[in-house]
Amino acid sequence: MRNLIGWLNPQNASVERIDLKKKRFEPAHPVYYKGPGGRPIRLLLHARANLLAIWRKKHYETGIGVMWIFRRQVVVVNAPEAIKYVVATRHENFERKSPQMRRALEHLIGDGLFISDGDTWKQRRPLVSDIVHKNRVPVFGGIMTGTTEELVERWNRLGDGASVNMLHEMAGLTAEIIARSVFGNDLGADGANEVTEGFTSYQSLVDSVNLGYFLGLDEGMPLLRTPSMKHAIKRIHRVIDKVVEDHLAGHGDNRSMLDLLIRRQKRNPELKLDVVALRNEAATIFMAGHETTAATLTWIWYLLSRAHWVETAVHEEIANVCGDRVPSVDDVPALEWCRAVVEEALRLYPPVPILARQAKTADRIGTHDVKAASLILIVPWLLHRTEELFPDAHSFRPERFMNGKRPLPYSYIPFASGPRLCPGLQFGLTEAILCLAVIAQKFRVRVQEGHKVEAVFQLTLRPKGGMPVTLHRR
Numbered sequence: 001m002r003n004l005i006g007w008l009n010p011q012n013a014s015v016e017r018i019d020l021k022k023k024r025f026e027p028a029h030p031v032y033y034k035g036p037g038g039r040p041i042r043l044l045l046h047a048r049a050n051l052l053a054i055w056r057k058k059h060y061e062t063g064i065g066v067m068w069i070f071r072r073q074v075v076v077v078n079a080p081e082a083i084k085y086v087v088a089t090r091h092e093n094f095e096r097k098s099p100q101m102r103r104a105l106e107h108l109i110g111d112g113l114f115i116s117d118g119d120t121w122k123q124r125r126p127l128v129s130d131i132v133h134k135n136r137v138p139v140f141g142g143i144m145t146g147t148t149e150e151l152v153e154r155w156n157r158l159g160d161g162a163s164v165n166m167l168h169e170m171a172g173l174t175a176e177i178i179a180r181s182v183f184g185n186d187l188g189a190d191g192a193n194e195v196t197e198g199f200t201s202y203q204s205l206v207d208s209v210n211l212g213y214f215l216g217l218d219e220g221m222p223l224l225r226t227p228s229m230k231h232a233i234k235r236i237h238r239v240i241d242k243v244v245e246d247h248l249a250g251h252g253d254n255r256s257m258l259d260l261l262i263r264r265q266k267r268n269p270e271l272k273l274d275v276v277a278l279r280n281e282a283a284t285i286f287m288a289g290h291e292t293t294a295a296t297l298t299w300i301w302y303l304l305s306r307a308h309w310v311e312t313a314v315h316e317e318i319a320n321v322c323g324d325r326v327p328s329v330d331d332v333p334a335l336e337w338c339r340a341v342v343e344e345a346l347r348l349y350p351p352v353p354i355l356a357r358q359a360k361t362a363d364r365i366g367t368h369d370v371k372a373a374s375l376i377l378i379v380p381w382l383l384h385r386t387e388e389l390f391p392d393a394h395s396f397r398p399e400r401f402m403n404g405k406r407p408l409p410y411s412y413i414p415f416a417s418g419p420r421l422c423p424g425l426q427f428g429l430t431e432a433i434l435c436l437a438v439i440a441q442k443f444r445v446r447v448q449e450g451h452k453v454e455a456v457f458q459l460t461l462r463p464k465g466g467m468p469v470t471l472h473r474r
């Protein structure tokens with residue numbers, strides 16, 4: 001291949017390939033793990049550094065793998081039928097999040113929906129689903145485009161060719177969108193900043209492996225609350241509590257998600273949503289709804305920056321559908337390329353690359369016996385890159401999602417599946433499509449020369465060191 005640029009860096013072992021002639025782009029991903037196996041401690045240390053880099057070639061095939069890490073049975077489920085069994089058929093037995101996930105987030109979001117199960121989850125799920133439901137997405141569409149236009153204006157002031165870190169920019173954008181949607185205009189720029197910084201710092205302090213669980217503690221080990229962690233939690237809780245109290249006192253923005261939740265509580269006092277419960281759900285939606293979309297958008301700018309042929313198609317589509325006016329929520333159904341780019345980015349870089357569950361009781365997945373309290377891993381990162389399900393799986397081809405083509409059921413699960421399906425699916429998709437369209441109409445984004453893109457797992461799947469880019473006015 002004459003136009004092939006490829007590299008392999010043995011230090012961080014990530015690979016990226018582009019063939020301009022064939023218009024084939026294989027964006028950055030860790031190479032298959034080839035190191036020695038056998039020692040659980042080695043695997044855990046490796047997993048701690050980057051959970052995406054521990055997988056061998058065989059793991060990128062459909063099947064079910066069972067292993068033991070110290071005293072814990074770990075079952076990796078990578079076949080659509082078996083995934084259906086875990087997330088839908090036997091949801092009741094596998095609804096519980098892993099102790100790692102619960103312990104990592106409990107100080108921050110308490111019994112918030114993301115990590116709750118049993119009766120709490122059953123009671124709260126319809127409430128949260130309702131307030132972020134797809135019928136309400138058009139209401140939030142104005143916030144999405146308005147906030148993105150503000151960003152475009154700010155970038156215009158920076159001048160042509162300005163350098164920014166795209167991960168940081170997208171995190172700021174989606175935090176502002178979700179903050180305005182959840183809290184109305186009451187949080188203010190300073191409050192939103194305080195909460196976002198609090199989350200970022202909390203995230204950097206959380207370990208991705210709970211050793212106690214692997215050593216035999218079914219509930220895992222509680223996270224040590226260091227002074228910096230306490231500080232991060234306090235920053236977030238202080239700001240959110242103030243807004244919740246204002247809303248409870250009737251001084252809140254009545255179009256916000258929080259206000260809807262409070263009105264529900266007033267109508268149905270048996271729900272017992274006190275200040276802490278309201279804070280937990282508001283913080284959950286904020287957390288679940290901003291990181292994920294920010295990571296998706298950041299990957300999109302990287303993909304378009306390299307695959308110029310796709311970028312051109314996106315630009316032409318926006319011009320055809322919107323002309324010179326700013327894209328709006330009504331344009332979304334016509335933006336087929338934009339949607340396909342978003343869906344393909346979510347396939348290659350699912351922001352939640354691992355769905356981890358804890359079996360409540362012993363069970364049988366396929367032909368494999370599963371013990372009570374085992375760790376069940378469904379890994380969208382692997383599933384989405386399984387050749388049998390997605391031919392030429394590592395390459396960026398938005399066309400997979402065009403002209404009515406859809407992946408097989410349970411083979412494409414960036415938003416999970418079954419009763420725990422992400423309630424923000426429509427919100428997140430619409431937001432990503434609109435942010436992409438509003439920005440791409442005005443700017444071309446280029447990853448900075450010489451920057452090596454690497455995918456790492458840190459609660460979400462994100463580019464290591466962010467994404468340094470330059471912005472070019474169109």
Ligand code: HEM
Nearest residue numbers: 113114132288289292293352414415416420422424427428
């Ligand atoms: C591209 C954007 C998004 C992606 C890829 C995404 C993905 C996911 C995934 C995979 C889960 C399930 C996690 C698991 O089972 O371990 C989830 C749960 C959740 N997401 Fe999203 N999400 C996105 C955007 C949003 C938005 C915008 C909101 C809110 C407005 C949201 C709210 C939630 C909530 C509350 C849960 C917990 C649901 C439950 O456990 O019942 N998400 N999301």
